[in-house]
Amino acid sequence: MQLDGITTGYERKFDWPPYEGKPRPYLxxxxxxxxxxxxxxxxxxTGCLGAPLEYLNFEPSGPYGHVSNSPPGQLGxxxxxxxxxxxxxxxxxLKAFPLQMELLGRSNPPLLARAMRFLLSGGAQSxxxxxxxxxxxxxxxxLARASLRGIWRAEQESERRREPNYDAAVVEQAIRELAAQEDAWTxxxxxxxxxxxxxxxxxxxANPDATVSDIAAYLSVELDPSLSVDVPSIERQDQSGTREWRRRLENE
Incomplete structure (x- = not known):
């Protein structure tokens, strides 16, 4: 991902040796x-559940923005x-949002079709x-605050951008956008x-270990602690501004 000075996990140093068999994919x-x-x-x-990042995010500001206008580069x-x-x-x-899939469907339909066949070839069993x-x-x-601030990760908060004023219209728009994307998955x-x-x-x-265990069981994967790998840490963003916006929203 194109964020100066921030390790995001898309760097080649985090690759495993190329897998030579047929992968078992999940979305x-x-x-x-x-x-x-x-x-x-x-x-x-865990070292056992792949590395589910946004490998189909070719937005200019995304992890592979350098090929945002190159369908052949995206396929490669x-x-x-x-x-x-x-x-x-x-x-x-693979981690994905509906809007990413929609954008890829417009800019590179063959790649989207290829990726979806790979990920969902099992039909109802996918x-x-x-x-x-x-x-x-x-x-x-x-979503509303991140959109207004342009800050999406905790590491960016050191830039000390101004806290945006509460905007009820932006919150309402975020509610509609999120609902539409949830509906797309449904x-x-x-x-x-x-x-x-x-x-x-x-x-x-509340319980990250239990969640990971549930997902492993769903994927029929046995977790092996000896296979765990070091990955970039993810910090939680500051919540003070969120609490003030929540107070304003509830007062309305």
Whole structure:
């Protein structure tokens, strides 16, 4: 990811030796501001559940922004990433948001089709882990503030950007955007007959080990502590501004 001075996990030094067999893929389906990066790093750290990051995020500011306008470059990266980010036991994970899939469908339909065949070739038996948030108000506030501040990770908070004024309209827009993206996943599950494993952000924070164990069981993967790997740490962002926005929202 293109963030100066910040290690994000997309760097080549975190690759495993290329996996030579047929990977067992799963999709980590989420929407923005669910703590999906935190969960993806927890899964990756096991060394047994792949490294489910946003390998199809080709937005200019995203992890592979240098090929944002190059469909051949995007295909080349995908072909490189799959074996390099498949854990030694053959598990590959992809984290994705509906809007990323929508953008890829417009800019590079062949790659989207290829990736979806790979991830969901099992039809109703395909493995999908969906991360959601129970507290929809906090979720919308998180998205609204991040959008206004341009700060998406704790490491960026050192830039000391101004705290934005509370804006009810922006919160309402965030609520609609998040609901639309959740609906997009639901539509995909309905069309393919998929029953995802739903995990909740609040449960991940309260008991991360139990969440990882549940996901491993769903994927029929036996966790081996000796295979664990070092991954970049994920810090929680400061919550003081969020609490003030929550107070304003409840007063309304």
């Amino acid at each position: 980590l389906a989420s929407v923005p501001r669910t703590g999906s990066t935190y969960l993806s790093h927890l899964l990756w750290e 990266l995908w072909q490189q990433v799959v074996p390099a980010r498949t854990s030694p036991n053959g598990v590959f994970g 493995k999908v882990v969906q991360l959601r948030r129970r507290d929809t108000a906090a979720h919308a506030i998180s 539509q995909m599950y309905r069309e393919m007959g998929i029953r995802p494993l739903v995990v909740w952000y609040e449960d991940v924070v």
